[in-house]
Amino acid sequence: MKILHFSDIHLTTPGHTIQGRDPNASFERALGHALADHGDAELLVITGDLSDWGDRADYERLRDRLANLPLPIALCIGNHDDRPTFLDIFPELADPNGFVQSVRDVSAGRCLMLDTWEPQTHSGHYCEARLAWLEARLREHDGPFFLFMHHNPFPTHLAPLDRIGLADGRAFRDAVARHRDRIRHIFFGHCHLPLAGSTAGVPTTSLRGTNHAGIALFRERELLSSSDLPASYGVAFIAADHVCVHMVEFGYDGPVRTEGNPDYAAWNRETMVR
Ligand SMILES: [Fe+2]
Ligand SMILES: [Fe+2]
Secondary structure (H helix, E strand, C coil): CEEEEECCCCECCCCCCECCECHHHHHHHHHHHHHHHHCCCCEEEEECCCECCCCHHHHHHHHHHHHCCCCCEEEECCCCCCHHHHHHHCHHHCCCCCCCCEEEEECCEEEEECCCCCCCCCCECCCHHHHHHHHHHHHCCCCCEEEEECCCCCCCCCHHHHCCCECCHHHHHHHHHHCHHHEEEEEECCCCCCEEEEECCEEEEECCCCCCEECCCCCCCCCCCEECCCCCEEEEEEECCEEEEEEECCCCCCCCCCCCCHHHHHHHHHHHCC
């Protein structure tokens, strides 16, 4: 089965651009690309930064657009969002404590959408109340589980990004560690970068968002960096004995060479024929 992973769609006032790209148009292009190739996905999860400024109109447009999609949707919020405004438009996604946390079952297991938003900061937080919700969800079901969240659950070792990472990451990783045998994968966003690793032993991946792209610039210690690298969405193929996660660079507009192309044939002779 498949799960689609979108992140950092950063919807904003129609016609406005971010880093030279129109987030509304980018989101639409990503949806078209993903539905054409993976219309059989069981779920689409968008892991936050749904709106660039947390504007009500962005959430209203998102709600209308998602209502017309032919597959179930799950949402997380990110630092660019505004929880009270979001919950005005999506009240059904609040957990009993008022956080944007939800549960969605797919044939491969149970997906938990986590809320790492905190007011007045770009950093992520996962407080005692949210940890208690996660712990209860992990205890009440056999799993396996798939976790979705906005902020990176481990440090990236890129200094500007780590200043706005998950502030209490150790407590979160301890919670994951207690249940690691039943958590198959963690998906996150926020960094606008393709990242792969593990969180307390659980495989963990991220990707570029559907609009503006980051770049791993380790020499820059102060300022966040962006680039013109292609926008992307993710697709996770999940089977009993493997999970394969692609970052699909739908925003790439350059040539695509397939087998039989003259350049490819030359490469094949030089490297493959013994
Ligand atoms: Fe973002
Ligand atoms: Fe973010």
